[in-house]
Amino acid sequence: MSPRSRKLLAAALGAAVLVSIALEILVPADHGPGWISYWFHHTPGFHAAMGFTGCWLIVKASKLLGKVWLQRPEDYYGEADPHAEAGEAGAAHGGEEAGSHAH
Amino acid sequence: MPTELAFPWALPPALLLLGGAPILLFLRGVPRKVFQLAVPLLALWCVASLHGAADRSFGFSWMGLEVGLLKVDALRFAFGLIFSMTACIASLYALHVEDRVQNASAWVYAGGALGVTFSADLLAFVLFWELMGLSSALLVFRRGTVRARKAAVRYVAVHALGGTILLAGVLVWISQGNGLALQPIPEGSGWAGWLLLAGVAINAAIPPLGAWLPDAYGEATVTGSVFLSAFTTKTAVFALILLFPGWQVLLWTGVVMTLYGVVFAVLENDIRRLLGYHIISQVGYMVAGAGMGSAMGLDGSTAHAFSHILYKALLFMGAGAVIHATGKEKLSELGGLFRKIPLALALYAVGAASISGFPLFNGFVSKSMVVTAAGQGGWPWAEICLTVASVGTFLSIGLKLLWFAFVAPVGRRYEEIRPLPRNMYAAMILGASLCLFFGVAPGVLYQWLPYGSEYHPYTVNHVVTAVQLLAMTGFVFWWLYDKLQVSPTITLDTDWVYRKLLPGPVLAASRGVFALQEAFGRAVGRFADALVEAMRNPLRIAEPLFGRGTLEHESESGAPPARPEYSEHRYRPPVGVAVLAVLAVFVGVATWHLVRIVVAP
Numbered sequence: 001m002s003p004r005s006r007k008l009l010a011a012a013l014g015a016a017v018l019v020s021i022a023l024e025i026l027v028p029a030d031h032g033p034g035w036i037s038y039w040f041h042h043t044p045g046f047h048a049a050m051g052f053t054g055c056w057l058i059v060k061a062s063k064l065l066g067k068v069w070l071q072r073p074e075d076y077y078g079e080a081d082p083h084a085e086a087g088e089a090g091a092a093h094g095g096e097e098a099g100s101h102a103h
Numbered sequence: 104m105p106t107e108l109a110f111p112w113a114l115p116p117a118l119l120l121l122g123g124a125p126i127l128l129f130l131r132g133v134p135r136k137v138f139q140l141a142v143p144l145l146a147l148w149c150v151a152s153l154h155g156a157a158d159r160s161f162g163f164s165w166m167g168l169e170v171g172l173l174k175v176d177a178l179r180f181a182f183g184l185i186f187s188m189t190a191c192i193a194s195l196y197a198l199h200v201e202d203r204v205q206n207a208s209a210w211v212y213a214g215g216a217l218g219v220t221f222s223a224d225l226l227a228f229v230l231f232w233e234l235m236g237l238s239s240a241l242l243v244f245r246r247g248t249v250r251a252r253k254a255a256v257r258y259v260a261v262h263a264l265g266g267t268i269l270l271a272g273v274l275v276w277i278s279q280g281n282g283l284a285l286q287p288i289p290e291g292s293g294w295a296g297w298l299l300l301a302g303v304a305i306n307a308a309i310p311p312l313g314a315w316l317p318d319a320y321g322e323a324t325v326t327g328s329v330f331l332s333a334f335t336t337k338t339a340v341f342a343l344i345l346l347f348p349g350w351q352v353l354l355w356t357g358v359v360m361t362l363y364g365v366v367f368a369v370l371e372n373d374i375r376r377l378l379g380y381h382i383i384s385q386v387g388y389m390v391a392g393a394g395m396g397s398a399m400g401l402d403g404s405t406a407h408a409f410s411h412i413l414y415k416a417l418l419f420m421g422a423g424a425v426i427h428a429t430g431k432e433k434l435s436e437l438g439g440l441f442r443k444i445p446l447a448l449a450l451y452a453v454g455a456a457s458i459s460g461f462p463l464f465n466g467f468v469s470k471s472m473v474v475t476a477a478g479q480g481g482w483p484w485a486e487i488c489l490t491v492a493s494v495g496t497f498l499s500i501g502l503k504l505l506w507f508a509f510v511a512p513v514g515r516r517y518e519e520i521r522p523l524p525r526n527m528y529a530a531m532i533l534g535a536s537l538c539l540f541f542g543v544a545p546g547v548l549y550q551w552l553p554y555g556s557e558y559h560p561y562t563v564n565h566v567v568t569a570v571q572l573l574a575m576t577g578f579v580f581w582w583l584y585d586k587l588q589v590s591p592t593i594t595l596d597t598d599w600v601y602r603k604l605l606p607g608p609v610l611a612a613s614r615g616v617f618a619l620q621e622a623f624g625r626a627v628g629r630f631a632d633a634l635v636e637a638m639r640n641p642l643r644i645a646e647p648l649f650g651r652g653t654l655e656h657e658s659e660s661g662a663p664p665a666r667p668e669y670s671e672h673r674y675r676p677p678v679g680v681a682v683l684a685v686l687a688v689f690v691g692v693a694t695w696h697l698v699r700i701v702v703a704p
Contacts (some may be wrong), residue, residue: 006581013574020567020574029564032557036481047490047568051575054491055498058362059583062369071370071592077602079250 021045115161115173115221116149116187117231120214124207136198139206143194146217147187153221154180162223170230171223174285177553178405182220182341184551185409186213188537189333189416196420196530197326208241209330216334220341224283225273232269232306232338236262239335242327243319254322257601261305261315269302288346300347307339307390308383309356310363314598317371317379321432325423328375332419333412336382340389340408349396357391358488360384365495369587370594372433374422374504378415381458381500384492385411385470391489392473395480398554403472405552410469410541414457417534418500421451424527425508428520434507434589438515446528448509453535455505457542459497460569465538467569468545468560475558494576502580507589 001009024044031041040046123142130138153159153175161173190213197206215238218231240262244255276295277283288296301312308316316336320328347353364384371377385407392404424447425440426432441448457464460471470493477486541548545560580587637644 009581010578013578016570016574020570023563023567024571027563027567030562031475031478031564032559034479035475036478036483038483040483040487041478045571048571048575050487050490051494051572052579054494055576055579056583058365058491058495058498059369059579059586062366063586065366066370066592066594070367070595071590072595074591074593076593076595079253 017045017048021048114149115218116146116153116183117172117214117216117218117221119146119149120190120210120217124210124214127207127210128203130203135203139194139198140191142210143187143190143213147184147191150180150183150187150217153183160223162227168226168283169224170226172218172227173221174223175221177551178341178344179220181405181409181551181553182337183217185412186216186220186334186337189213189330189412190217192416192530192534193326193329193333195526195533196329196423198526199524200324200326202245202324205242205245205324205327208238208245209327211238212242212330212334216338219338222285225276225285226283228285228342229266229270229273233266235335235338236266239331242331243323245327246322246324248322251322251324254319257598258315258319260601261312265302265305265312267302268298268305272296272298272300272302285345287348290350300350303339303342303346306335307343307386308336309360309390310383311597313360313383314596316382317367317373317376317596318598320379320382320419321373321376323375325426329416329419329423332378332382332415336386337389337408337412340386340393340404343390343393344401344404348393348401350394353394354391354482354485355394357387357389357394358485360387360390361489361492362495363387365492365499367594367596368499369495369503370592371499372435372589372592374425374432374434374437374508375419376594377434377499377504378418378422381418381496382411382415384496385415385458387492388470388473388489391485392476395473395476395482397476397480398556399472399479399558400476402549402552402554402556402558403469403476405554406469406472406548407466409548409551410457410465410538413534413541414454414464414466414538417454417531417538418451418458420527420531420534421447421454422504424451424523424531427527428523429517430519430521431517433591434504435591437508438510438512440509440515443517443520444523447523447531448505450528450531450535451509452505453538455497455501457538459501459573460493461573462561462566462569463539463542465541465545465548468542468548471560471565471569472556472558490572494572497573497576498580502577503587503589 021044029041031037035041040050119142123138127135127138127142156175159173159175160171162169162171164170190210193209193213194206197209200206212235215231215235219228219235222228222231236259240255240259243251243258245251272295275298276288276292279293279295281295288299290296305312305315307313320331323331343353361384364380364382364387368377368380368384371380388407389404389411392400392407394400422432424444425437428444428447429437429440431437453464457466460466474486474489474493477483477489549558
């Protein structure tokens with residue numbers, strides 16, 4: 001993606017967030033009966049902040065977990081490449097449809 | 104149990120698919136294709152005819168037990184409807200597949216799911232549950248690769264364990280004096296409740312019992328994974344709503360599931376394993392909804408299962424299209440496909456928008472019900488976590504998978520791009536249309552919800568907060584783009600326990616047992632040999648015990664007898680006489696009885 005498209009995309013996303021925050025301020029929330037209201041339900045832009053931090057946290061936390069613990073080389077279980085050891089159903093490419101005559 | 108017989112509408116829909124499966128095995132060519140489309144449609148029609156027909160029932164007696172195969176209520180109808188719809192879509196998607204075993208087992212599996220849904224008692228429930236586990240394993244096995252076979256064996260092992268735990272739960276439950284009826288199990292039912300819950304939890308892929316899901320779904324056949332994505336976890340959700348509504352432990356388990364699936368999906372490189380982790384994440388919403396126990400929670404759970412089955416089938420169909428076209432299933436080997444299969448990209452994008460909760464798509468109208476139920480129930484942390492998990496969904500499925508499979512790197516070259524059969528496109532178009540339809544007209548879905556909650560998804564607040572979440576997720580994706588690059592790695596999950604940790608000790612232990620068994624066998628053999636040798640001449644044992652010659656006549660001269668050589672001929676006449684005497688007595692007694700019977704009746 002070119003730097004120009006990146007800037008355009010960022011601008012579009014920013015505009016969408018700004019418009020939605022403006023609407024959030026203008027139109028009060030109505031969650032229907034029985035709703036227990038907390039401060040974050042009335043804080044304009046809370047969902048934008050939560051989207052940002054939540055997404056950042058998910059990426060960082062999972063990458064950290066992957067690095068120190070969970071991610072292993074592909075042949076970890078002694079089964080590296082599924083295509084290298086295709087069964088008698090045959091070809092790696094579409095071997096799942098043994099005897100398919102569709103093509 | 105009353106049994107109506109007005110074919111085929113009074114038959115349980117499951118029986119149509121189960122009965123059609125063996126016939127499908129013997130059909131070829133055009134008749135096979137027609138049949139493969141007609142029977143699921145008939146099952147769908149049959150389910151549709153059950154709307155509001157609470158008086159319908161069907162069952163049989165077996166060993167003095169009444170087995171109820173058909174019970175209709177609103178919850179069963181909603182699940183039955185989506186299951187039969189998906190059976191139609193997935194059968195259409197698999198129309199080009201000539202592997203008849205695969206097609207037939209897919210029907211047995213779908214029939215099992217419908218059977219579980221409409222079962223009237225625990226007996227039928229367990230019966231169909233086990234049937235699902237066995238038949239679905241074939242959808243993994245028939246891929247034919249070594250990896251798939253190994254994954255299928257692991258899949259069978261886990262589900263056999265799950266089925267056994269469930270059966271144990273049922274037996275304990277019955278032994279406590281509860282009937283066979285499928286009814287909510289009160290919290291604090293002791294062992295029975297926990298065993299039943301564990302059996303269902305394995306099928307719901309609740310961590311740490313859920314590693315079988317990405318393991319098997321990543322290795323299944325292209326068309327089989329579409330069936331798999333729909334039935335196993337969602338019948339488990341149905342069971343949770345039916346049997347365990349309001350179990351608080353499920354609320355927090357579900358919340359953890361939503362985040363667990365999202366975290367693993369960020370790391371995943373295999374496209375179907377990635378989608379599998381998002382099944383776990385999405386089922387988390389349904390588990391949480393069941394755990395809340397309120398009308399909104401249970402309805403949200405049902406609605407989200409309905410939506411989820413549609414868009415997840417669509418996503419698996421999209422992933423299947425990629426695998427069918429390229430033969431590759433790892434993001435690190437994909438890219439640039441938007442030029443090769445643009446329509447598949449567009450249809451996948453509809454599924455991605457649905458699962459991410461874009462307004463006008465069906466995920467938006469159902470996921471938010473569960474989040475709202477958390478708000479109404481006074482669980483703000485659950486509400487926040489469920490919302491954050493939806494961010495991760497858009498990140499992995501809407502952005503990461505879509506971008507790295509269909510777009511970057513733009514110039515990726517492929518040895519061959521196989522054209523996609525028209526039936527695959529048709530099924531995807533059908534799935535995408537339904538995702539959009541229920542997103543635009545949620546009232547159609549809400550009318551089928553069983554617990555009578557009232558919900559309006561299209562409020563200004565809901566739409567703008569969704570836009571904020573999605574826009575900021577997009578922003579972070581571009582910001583952390585370099586960090587999100589995929590690498591050719593695998594991710595450890597709890598299947599590590601039975602793939603890496605246990606095999607060593609278990610093999611060593613079994614080798615030990617075999618060695619012990621062998622040594623014992625040799626010892627028994629030696630003992631038997633010795634015994635046979637000794638019995639050839641019992642006198643050799645008798646002499647040391649009773650003294651030499653005790654069994655011999657003294658000679659007339661009074662001299663000690665000469666030791667005779669042992670000869671079996673010497674002992675044969677006395678033994679023969681004894682046997683003859685016994686026989687004579689036996690014949691005499693038998694004759695006397697016969698005479699008595701004949702003469703004096």
